[in-house]
Amino acid sequence: MVRVYLHEVTKIFGKSVVALDKVELEVKSGEFMVVMGPSGHGKTTLLRIVAGLEEPTDGEIWIGDILVASPGKGIFIPPKDRNVGMVFQNWALYPHMKVFDNIAFPLRLKRLPRNEIEKKVREIAEILGIAETLDRYPRQLSGGQQQRVAIARALVKEPQVLLMDEPFSNLDARIRVTARAFVKDIQRKLGITTILVTHDPADALTLADRIAVLRRGVVQQIGLPSEVYDKPANIFVASFIGDINLFEGSIIGKGNETYFDGGDVKMQLPPNIGIPSNESAILGIRPEDIVLSKEIISNNDLIYVGKGIVEISEFAGGKFNVMVKLQSTEIRVVSSTSFRLGEMVHVYFNAQRIKVFDKQTEKLIYG
Numbered sequence: 537m538v539r540v541y542l543h544e545v546t547k548i549f550g551k552s553v554v555a556l557d558k559v560e561l562e563v564k565s566g567e568f569m570v571v572m573g574p575s576g577h578g579k580t581t582l583l584r585i586v587a588g589l590e591e592p593t594d595g596e597i598w599i600g601d602i603l604v605a606s607p608g609k610g611i612f613i614p615p616k617d618r619n620v621g622m623v624f625q626n627w628a629l630y631p632h633m634k635v636f637d638n639i640a641f642p643l644r645l646k647r648l649p650r651n652e653i654e655k656k657v658r659e660i661a662e663i664l665g666i667a668e669t670l671d672r673y674p675r676q677l678s679g680g681q682q683q684r685v686a687i688a689r690a691l692v693k694e695p696q697v698l699l700m701d702e703p704f705s706n707l708d709a710r711i712r713v714t715a716r717a718f719v720k721d722i723q724r725k726l727g728i729t730t731i732l733v734t735h736d737p738a739d740a741l742t743l744a745d746r747i748a749v750l751r752r753g754v755v756q757q758i759g760l761p762s763e764v765y766d767k768p769a770n771i772f773v774a775s776f777i778g779d780i781n782l783f784e785g786s787i788i789g790k791g792n793e794t795y796f797d798g799g800d801v802k803m804q805l806p807p808n809i810g811i812p813s814n815e816s817a818i819l820g821i822r823p824e825d826i827v828l829s830k831e832i833i834s835n836n837d838l839i840y841v842g843k844g845i846v847e848i849s850e851f852a853g854g855k856f857n858v859m860v861k862l863q864s865t866e867i868r869v870v871s872s873t874s875f876r877l878g879e880m881v882h883v884y885f886n887a888q889r890i891k892v893f894d895k896q897t898e899k900l901i902y903g
């Protein structure tokens with residue numbers, strides 16, 4: 537297996553559309569990297585540049601020890617010589633070809649002998665659990681099976697790198713869970729260096745060894761799923777990877793007497809939080825890090841925020857999505873117990889889990 541390394545890669549379309557801006561990304565050998573970001577923020581461009589379907593405007597792309605693209609050095613290795621497999625968003629299966637021929641296509645391009653093609657196609661179809669569909673046309677397959685055919689076609693030429701562009705977006709929610717588990721399992725079995733791009737945090741959190749978050753072509757953070765979720769670099773990352781309540785306010789006092797004053801949401805912060813007084817700040821807390829209780833709780837790990845009224849309490853399979861109103865501020869809570877509408881509850885934030893962001897830069901300064 538190989539590592540993939542993008543060094544200060546910039547891609548500008550036309551005169552001014554900056555799709556990627558000095559992207560620095562190292563995908564280790566055998567690693568499953570998920571690149572996430574909103575629509576139009578450069579994810580597909582990044583994959584196409586690694587595949588060689590697009591030339592960077594600046595920077596270098598390495599696959600293993602080979603420099604495959606460097607405008608500065610006049611190097612550009614075309615896709616067919618990069619040994620990369622790609623699964624496109626729409627799977628791009630040929631409708632008039634049977635599954636066997638779809639999978640065999642890249643091998644025929646390489647002019648492999650017929651018996652070798654037959655062997656490789658059957659082998660990969662077996663691994664992907666689609667051996668019984670080889671004689672059918674794509675339209676005769678379920679969405680999940682079509683996706684497997686697309687993956688089989690990408691893998692059959694035994695690429696060193698697998699690139700996947702939103703591979704689950706055509707699948708409905710229930711199949712998506714199985715499909716994710718399947719992709720993770722195959723990737724682990726084959727140990728193939730993989731880059732998957734998605735706008736769906738669930739894909740990223742469940743699949744990735746590491747996640748890279750892109751915003752307007754700029755890498756915001758690269759880290760383990762737990763790091764990106766628990767220690768997001770900034771407000772953009774924090775709210776893109778999961779739900780988070782955000783409150784604007786300022787820091788008051790210091791040392792053991794440090795407070796956050798956000799109007800309705802006022803609270804004492806953990807001691808020596810290290811943020812200067814008078815600083816404008818945004819306090820963030822994820823819904824699952826809030827505790828609601830009908831009675832007062834005495835627990836050093838919980839920060840008391842105030843009394844609120846339950847406005848919504850919805851069952852969401854083993855948990856409840858609750859909306860509490862604290863004066864005029866609404867707070868989203870994920871709770872293990874349900875509450876009656878209109879009920880008064882005490883609201884606590886888990887002290888270990890609060891995050892404070894600088895208001896100007898939106899960067900994480902505590903948490």
Ligand SMILES: Nc1ncnc2c1ncn2[C@@H]1O[C@H](COP(=O)(O)OP(=O)(O)OP(=O)(O)O)[C@@H](O)[C@H]1O
Nearest residue numbers: 549550553555574575576577578579580581582735
């Ligand atoms: N061939 C092109 N010509 C001009 N602009 C392009 C081209 N391809 C992409 N762009 C622009 O580059 C930016 C990044 O696009 P890209 O397709 O990489 O985003 P994305 O994050 O993959 O979005 P999506 O999730 O919608 O596919 C966008 O502003 C897009 O309009």
